Amino acid sequence: MSTELSRSPEDGGSTPAAETATAAPAAGAVTAVDPRLLVREQGFKGYLTEFVRRMRSGELGSVPVVVGLIVIWAIFQSLDSAFLSAQNLSNLSVYIVGTGLISVGIVFVLLLGEIDLSVGSVSGLAGAVFAVLAVNNGMAEWLALLLALATGAAAGAVHGFFFARIGVPAFVVTLAGLLAWNGLMLQVLDSTGTINLDDEGLVATLTSHYFSDVAAAYGLAAVAVLVFGGAQLLDARRRQAAGVPFRPLAEIALRTGVLAVFAFAAAYTLNQYRGLPLALLVFLAVLVLFDLLLRRTGYGRKVFALGGSTEAARRAGINVAAIRISVFTLAGTMAAFGGLMIASRISAANQGAGSGNLLMEAIAAAVIGGTSLFGGRGNVWSALLGMLVIGSIANGLALLGSPAHLQYMITGGVLLAAVVIDSVSRRTQKSAGRT
């Protein structure tokens, strides 16, 4: 054995003396802390100064979108008091799911620093494949659903192959896909034009089912809060035991408390109308799952690494082509999933599916939510936050009876604002020494 350096002394059982010694002070007990490092002060004031410092150095994260959302909701509520009603918010939560799922795939592609322009067409194709198989050919809905998802995965894999193996820019490959998959969808629909889905079927149920028992929404909120708080506590314990900096109890309590307020407020609102929508539950489950994948697994780490520096990732022994192909496959699959949700909401597959501003909304949602266009920065929750912004604008304007062109202009303006924030924060981060 050669490199002693990397081996931990705890491999042969930890010494209790060392543990107590390192566990006592909160942070920086092990390594000699650089005196220039701005250590966060304890307590609430510490939070505030840390927050201000982050804003200054351009680490904006989700702050602009949350502020923007509050402003948008305040404006629409003042124009029409029905906007913040339980019914409207509940409908909004179902409306955003289809595009939101597509946007989750876009987040992964953006993290690589690439773009996928085909997701709209792929989503339309998936809806058409499902409808033709299930309705026209009488295939079992679950099987047709799996085949529709597989279609999306295959389309994404094709993009990934040409991008990663042949070296065609992703922009061009997926632009070709945008056209080709739309053509294929029209061919699949062929003579039928519009196919109505079975209202009682599996896919239609995705957006029409509500868990009307109030226990469902509250239960979900309670589980979310408990799991989040518990995970944070366990993590802090392990960190403390290992002698690395950990979150103080007060901070965990505060974070869990904030989550609890939001979770129970949402559950209360949903229960005022028809209860917890199945579509929202599916969306949240997907978000949690992909968030874990991205932040807590080696796969996610590789995705971020590629977005940071492809060459560094390659030299670290990462199979760059495989990761790229997998990400585009994932984007295709999520596009298909979103397409099925959209088909479910309108209870039909038609020739117009996947066109219009769907693609723009999916990409805009990811960027508005705080995922950088430049790669390497972002998270899957931006799909939810961004879609809430876009969905609220569309929904609010519809309530006011405004025409569609106004919605396009406003959404376009919001997207521009988001990209400006992204670019400026990148510049500030650069000048603050962060890329």
Next chain:
Amino acid sequence: MSATPVLALRGISKRFGAVQALTDVDLEVRPGEVVALVGDNGAGKSTLVKAIAGVGPADEGEFLWEGKPAKVERPHDAQELGVATVYQDLALCDNLDVVGNLFLGREINRVGVLDEVEMERRSRELLQTLSIRIPSVRIPVASLSGGQRQTVAIARSMLGDPKLVILDEPTAALGVEQTAQVLDLVERLRERGLAVILISHNMADVKAVADRVAVLRLGRNNGVFDVAGTSQEEIISAITGATDNAVTRRTARKAEGKQ
């Protein structure tokens, strides 16, 4: 000196378009030996390193690992063999934090998810062992100074279990104390029986830690010298191409004789 070299390269050639960067280069490194690879700018040192590390495989030539022919076509192949490399053009991901960079490509998992706690603990320990001072292991490496980034890259190569460590101008961006630490580190690696290839333009550093010096000139071998029995002038004249000139060689010898 032990018999089989860890790494033996025979007749390595590599070209980039119209540039023949390496021609028929041989190189051997044995366990517990520090070989300095020197040569003027553009001599092909980094190109040779990248050929060994699988980042830019050679066009021709034999690659013998512990006496047996090996194929190194990807960085992963070299890592499998036990080659750890610190590149001249740093290979770090700016958006990842120090821990993420140190463990990139060899993350520690615990029931299928990243074990951040263990990785952070080991990172701190490793950095402490190497006396590397950075503000925090949880800040993106983009916010570190050039020298700090360099030390992170060096620390990275010490993780895992390398048999051969290649350092391409590791001290170029380092301060006095950090340079001394890297040189100490090279000696510690040798004591542990690892093979080290050290690229440096600093003859004092080379003289201080290397056992042998291999000179590259215009992409070709231009002599291998035992550090102990060779004057600095002889090495420098091999680098600049003055070796074949008997007069310069004599003046160099005389100059040393007078000292």
